[in-house]
Amino acid sequence: MDLKSFWAPHMGAVSLTFDDGRPSQLQKAIPAMDKRGIKGSFYLSMKKETWEKDLLPWKEVALAGHEIGNHSLSHLCSNNLIGRRGGLDDVTLPEIETDILAAQERLVQIAPHQSQWTYAYTCYETFVGRGVSRQSYVPVIAKHFLSGRGGGEYGIANHPGRVDLACTHGLATDRMSGFEMIGLVEALAAQGQWVILVFHDIDGSRLTVGHYEFNLLLDYLHRRSGEVWTAPVAQVAAKIAGYQAAHP
Template identity: 30%
Template sequence: MRADRSHARRVRVFALAMLISVAAQAQSLPSPLVWPHQARAAVSLAYDDALDSQLDIAVPALNRHGLKASFYLTLGSDTVRERMAEWREVAAQGHELGNHTLFHQCAGSAPDRGWVSADNDLDTTRATQLVAQVRVGNTLLQALDGRQERTFAAPCGDLRASGEPYLQALKADFVAMKSAFGGVVADMQTLDPYAVGVEVVSDTTGAQLIALVERAAAAGTMVNITFHGVGGDYLAVSRQAHEELLHHLASHRAIYWTDTFVNIMQYVKAQRIPQAHRSQ
């Protein structure tokens, strides 16, 4: 009998130790990020370069479906200068105006960059000069929309000016940055807000676009889709493919939280603050 009681005590001690170990492991694992309205994924739709087709086709389509998106303006472009009132209205409708630099400098030495002019070659633009220009861009954007918090998208995904990294100097100026490739985020807990990846789409079908957001829903994370032309301009997707994606998102609001990149990243950063810090 004494041996039986001793054995039972050992079993209870072992079971208690296992429970403590499992609890400790659970606490050490990152908790999954819970999206608003219990959605399964966040979707950031972005439109780069301030193109006419974005104002003529993309914005009306987004508004018709009640979806919000981010427009990264090349602030020195003719479309910004000639249609400034319309961009101001885009912001008033709840869309984000993001910073895409003044002149869209890219590295002329990269493959297939014959279109990069000598004046806008990132290989010969000083990092300090580019940083100063980006900050001027924020001032211009604030004059358009009255907002101070915004995000940045690195043109062409190039991260060096005259061989020197420039994004580090701008981190304090932005909530987050799109500066990498790969649209579906693998892990929200380890995501660097200043190196968020994007999926740049061109000549993509509606089914392919929908497959992207479905991958994000399966992972429980987010997807960042970047458009240029919609039904026109360059690097374009068709009006039909764009419409099919928007219809899918609007028809499945319980699954997808579609919002501006600045709103999504503000939410992500707030959710990742440890609970003890939130109460201070």
């Protein structure tokens, strides 16, 4: 695969992704991105009973050209991670599929104009069940979504010719400096890769990145927009899906 001609006129791509619909994303991330014309992907959580009210401000976000993504309804993670029973270990494939499709029914109400939808695995975990009955639910995501964002080792991005769009590699940015995020993007995008950065809070107390650090990254992406393509996940995934379909 000729990565240069695939990405031309850019050299690689970056997607800024945000999970759980945290208030600091609305208050700090989105205004800073809008100021620079940078669009991101927002994977919303609806597990609280106030989901209808919580989703309201995201309608505006969707209309401004940001991507709204599915992050399931119940936000299940492994029992070990959540510290109790009732997590991913204890559900079946039909149950997780029902939960994700229920979330989708709610999300289409706030972004009815979106034609393609992507998913972000909760806690980067892609399985249901435990032990000998543990199964991947990546096929469920492949069936319903253009792509699904997973995660894993530090410093890894996605090769457009090789990546399984149903389980892409997301890179957690928790507590990173602006310089570190810029360095990762610079090193990986320069090799023709698609870097998917994962954010939760900006200036929060947990899984967070500082406002100053985030703005350093945005300034860099804005300055380098001729070489580094910053776009929502659905846009980059659609380009990659087109290439992969033509080169099976």
